[in-house]
Structure formats: structure tokens, C-alpha cells
Amino acid sequence: MRMKHFYLFTAIICLISSCSPQQKTEEPPTVDSTTVSRDSPTEVPAEVKNDHQLREAVKAHTPPEIDGDSSDTVWDSAIWYPLDQRWLGEAYSEEDFSGRFKVTWSSEALYLLVEIKDDVLFDQYEDPLKLWWDDDCVEIFVDEDNSGGKHQYTHNAFAYHVALDGNVVDMSPKGEGALYNDHVITKHITSGNTSLWEHKIYIYEDSYSEDSSNTPVTLQEGKKLGFMLAYCDNDSSKERENFIGSVFVPGEDKNQGYIDANVFGTLLLVDQ
Ligand SMILES: [Ca+2]
Numbered sequence: 001m002r003m004k005h006f007y008l009f010t011a012i013i014c015l016i017s018s019c020s021p022q023q024k025t026e027e028p029p030t031v032d033s034t035t036v037s038r039d040s041p042t043e044v045p046a047e048v049k050n051d052h053q054l055r056e057a058v059k060a061h062t063p064p065e066i067d068g069d070s071s072d073t074v075w076d077s078a079i080w081y082p083l084d085q086r087w088l089g090e091a092y093s094e095e096d097f098s099g100r101f102k103v104t105w106s107s108e109a110l111y112l113l114v115e116i117k118d119d120v121l122f123d124q125y126e127d128p129l130k131l132w133w134d135d136d137c138v139e140i141f142v143d144e145d146n147s148g149g150k151h152q153y154t155h156n157a158f159a160y161h162v163a164l165d166g167n168v169v170d171m172s173p174k175g176e177g178a179l180y181n182d183h184v185i186t187k188h189i190t191s192g193n194t195s196l197w198e199h200k201i202y203i204y205e206d207s208y209s210e211d212s213s214n215t216p217v218t219l220q221e222g223k224k225l226g227f228m229l230a231y232c233d234n235d236s237s238k239e240r241e242n243f244i245g246s247v248f249v250p251g252e253d254k255n256q257g258y259i260d261a262n263v264f265g266t267l268l269l270v271d272q
């Protein structure tokens with residue numbers, strides 16, 4: 001009887017121990033595959049833009065006058081968005097830089113009010129096409145169809161650098177800087193350390209060509225634009241000291257906006 005019990009006991013132990021490892025080997029792959037499909041960004045095709053930082057821009061029934069004065073009625077009702085994401089440079093003080101902006105639109109264009117507090121305004125290169133990103137400038141990123149994707153040497157998206165002297169520069173498909181002064185009407189007024197910039201931005205499709213005449217798109221309610229804003233702050237250095245944007249950029253290298261429109265936020269045009 002004792003031996004019988006022993007065999008029965010041994011058989012039960014064997015059964016438990018032979019089942020148990022099987023369960024363990026089956027479970028991990030199931031967990032792993034779930035984890036990969038849910039969390040791995042490499043699973044998402046690069047050309048599909050994720051609508052992160054989806055914000056609404058409310059239509060202006062009376063567009064603002066571009067004069068560097070924010071007393072226009074439409075600005076009263078628009079909300080401030082922060083310009084506070086450090087993309088390049090060391091940590092900075094409030095006195096060194098702080099910024100915020102408002103946005104609105106009409107069928108004709110997008111409008112921006114940008115308030116920048118910068119202790120030193122610096123324009124070291126008179127030539128607007130020389131190292132334009134190393135002078136103090138407002139940088140406006142626009143992707144007309146919110147497609148995302150690479151745009152450095154194409155017009156899939158634009159990165160307009162608006163300089164203190166009013167010149168508007170972006171990298172052209174020729175791989176060199178070009179003036180796009182008729183794309184962005186700009187005016188700013190500086191009082192003490194605070195500059196108030198107003199911009200009217202005409203929106204062009206990716207079919208834009210330097211070699212032909214181009215018509216800006218007519219904006220409509222419900223349209224989504226890829227959009228973000230930045231400021232290049234230089235106070236007297238050879239190269240810009242800080243680059244501060246309106247969108248959180250994941251990863252180590254946050255200076256991605258001039259290459260990749262996937263990092264742009266998304267602006268939804270609404271009419272209230
Ligand atoms: Ca105004």
C-alpha cells in the first residue's frame with residue numbers, strides 16, 4: 001500500500017511539473033506580442049502622422065491688423081499658448097527668454113500673435129540668407145495637409161524663419177536659403193524687453209513651385225494644419241544659444257522640426 005501511494009504521489013507530482021513548464025513557455029510570447037503591437041513606435045509606418053497636440057484655432061470674423069499692436073478685438077477672445085519647450089541650449093532664465101502666442105484664421109490666411117521677452121535682440125548677419133537660424137528669429141512651421149514626413153528640401157511643409165528685419169527665410173528645394181517674404185506678412189513692436197509680433201501666413205500646398213505662380217489655399221472650417229512655433233534666441237554668441245518650441249519632441253535630439261513634419265502639432269480650424 002505504501003508503495004502504491006508513493007507511485008500515485010509521484011504520478012501527481014510529475015503531472016503537475018510537466019504541465020507547469022508548458023504554461024510558462026506559452027505565456028511569455030503572448031505577452032511579448034501584445035507589448036510589441038501596443039507600445040513599439042516602429043510598428044507605425046513613418047509616413048502616417050499622429051495628431052499629437054491637437055489644438056483648435058477659432059475663426060476671426062474680423063482679421064487682425066498686422067501692425068504689432070494687439071488691441072484687435074479677435075486677440076481678446078483668443079487664448080495664449082506657451083512657447084516653453086527647450087529644444088537646444090542650456091537651461092535659460094525667465095529674463096533670458098519667455099514666450100507665448102495666440103492663433104486665429106480667416107479664409108485667406110492664418111494669423112499669429114507672438115509675445116517674446118528676450119533680454120538682448122541680436123542680428124549679427126545683415127545678409128538674411130547667411131546662417132539665418134543663428135540670429136534672433138521667430139520660426140513658424142506649417143504643413144498645409146498635415147501629412148507629416150520629411151520636408152527639409154521640399155515644400156511638403158514650410159519652416160519660415162522670420163527675422164528681426166522682417167525677412168522670411170526657408171530652405172528651398174535647391175538646398176539653399178531663399179526668401180519667402182510674400183508668404184508671411186509680419187510686423188513687431190519692441191518695448192523694453194518685450195516684442196509683440198503679428199504675422200499673417202498664407203498657406204501653400206506641397207505642389208508649390210519657385211518656377212511658377214502659386215495661389216495660397218482657401219482655408220475652411222474643419223481643416224487640419226500641421227503647425228508649431230519656435231524662437232531662436234541668441235544674445236551675442238557666434239551660434240544661437242537656445243531654440244525654444246511650442247511642441248514636446250520626444251527623444252534625445254529635439255531639433256527635428258526643420259527636417260521632419262511628423263513632430264509638428266496639429267491645428268484644427270473651427271468657427272464658433
Ligand atoms: Ca494688430
Ligand SMILES: [Ca+2]
Pocket residue numbers: 095096097118119120233234235
Ligand atoms: Ca535672450
Ligand SMILES: [Ca+2]
Pocket residue numbers: 143144145146147148155156157206
Ligand atoms: Ca505636407
Ligand SMILES: [Ca+2]
Pocket residue numbers: 118119120121122136233234235
Ligand atoms: Ca536674443
